[in-house]
Amino acid sequence: MLRNIAFSIAAISALSTPMQAQAKTWFEVEVYVFERQTNSVEKWQDDNAAAPNRKNIDLITPMISNDITGVALGLNGCTSTDWSSSEIDCQDPLVSANKTAFPSQVPFSIAAASEQQAYLGDGPVLLAESQSEFGEIIQAVRRESNVRSLLHLTWQQDMQSRNRAKPIRIFAGKDYSEDFEYSGNAISEQVEDEFSGFDFNSSFASLAPEPQTTPVWELDGNINIYLSHYLFIETNLALRQPIQKQTASSEYFQYAEQADIDKVMSPFLQSIPMVQNRRVRSGEIHYFDHPRLGIVMQIRKMEQPTETRPVALLLDDTEVNTAVTDTNLDAIVDAIVDTEAESGPESMVDAIVDTEAESGPESMVENAVATEERTLKSF
Numbered sequence: 001m002l003r004n005i006a007f008s009i010a011a012i013s014a015l016s017t018p019m020q021a022q023a024k025t026w027f028e029v030e031v032y033v034f035e036r037q038t039n040s041v042e043k044w045q046d047d048n049a050a051a052p053n054r055k056n057i058d059l060i061t062p063m064i065s066n067d068i069t070g071v072a073l074g075l076n077g078c079t080s081t082d083w084s085s086s087e088i089d090c091q092d093p094l095v096s097a098n099k100t101a102f103p104s105q106v107p108f109s110i111a112a113a114s115e116q117q118a119y120l121g122d123g124p125v126l127l128a129e130s131q132s133e134f135g136e137i138i139q140a141v142r143r144e145s146n147v148r149s150l151l152h153l154t155w156q157q158d159m160q161s162r163n164r165a166k167p168i169r170i171f172a173g174k175d176y177s178e179d180f181e182y183s184g185n186a187i188s189e190q191v192e193d194e195f196s197g198f199d200f201n202s203s204f205a206s207l208a209p210e211p212q213t214t215p216v217w218e219l220d221g222n223i224n225i226y227l228s229h230y231l232f233i234e235t236n237l238a239l240r241q242p243i244q245k246q247t248a249s250s251e252y253f254q255y256a257e258q259a260d261i262d263k264v265m266s267p268f269l270q271s272i273p274m275v276q277n278r279r280v281r282s283g284e285i286h287y288f289d290h291p292r293l294g295i296v297m298q299i300r301k302m303e304q305p306t307e308t309r310p311v312a313l314l315l316d317d318t319e320v321n322t323a324v325t326d327t328n329l330d331a332i333v334d335a336i337v338d339t340e341a342e343s344g345p346e347s348m349v350d351a352i353v354d355t356e357a358e359s360g361p362e363s364m365v366e367n368a369v370a371t372e373e374r375t376l377k378s379f
Helices: 002-015 017-022 069-075 080-085 135-142 189-194 203-207 258-263 310-314 326-343 345-378
Strands: 026-036 147-158 168-175 217-228 230-246 265-280 285-289 293-301
Touching: 026 135, 026 168, 026 217, 026 230, 135 147, 135 293, 147 168, 147 217, 217 293, 230 285, 230 293, 265 285, 265 293
Parallel strands: none
Antiparallel strands: 026 147, 026 293, 168 217, 217 230, 230 265, 285 293
């Protein structure tokens, strides 16, 4: 039953792709994050930090990173001796993985070089500094004592339901990767000592551990904005700070006396969480308070995209692909299951059948567009 419904919806969806794309609800989002440099009396857990979610949308990395794969391969090139002893490895340009260089500090302002606009089919679009509106707010906050600005960026995105929304990756501040693993544990100096006696020009160089390439940012996490009758902002951020963590000495000294266990302190990168969820209205400026962090956010209405990117004009968009692949069929079925959970299968199927019987797929699309337009006006 679900599969038959899925095929029906897929066919209607294929016929109405251009109009549905126009019906998406886009908003402009501006975010300003700062740190409160005060001594908070609140106690924070010393738990290890979870790795960042790779499914988050990252607008920052493309603006601050450089691909140094070619440079790295050049530095590791083979000598004449290497060629004579290991010709096969020297002929393989893919021995080294792609390498990306990050700055030691994330710039405060993350912005496109020139003014941008969203087009139909785009994901979130990073905007230029000239398209932001928080200039006076940032200046006012910076005049306050014990405040350090961390990050400011503005982007445009279409809003989805909570199940379909993809969080925006947020990171800022200093990179601690030279001293700490992402989990927060200090990088052991013992490993370095073990290899200090090796001649790294010899074949034993391959035994040395690879240096950590993943940055460990001072501020890291994501912000998720989704639509569920109202707009919601969900923050999941962590501020990292070095501390001395009490550790059982037996982890470091196998034969330590029991009396010394509570006296061992080791470096640790603590994570101070900021996890909040708030219902908001577009146009209003919202402040998220925290003992160590502050976030100023605004979600603004914007002119809705009506055109595709110019490069899309090179494609023949007159041909409509109505094929249902296994991938998009699974996505359709997931959407059906979500709808069933909210309103029941009978009402969903009745709505589809009634709409098709009364007006056909063209009218169904027009109704969907009209509904989206009414929704946009309500925010």
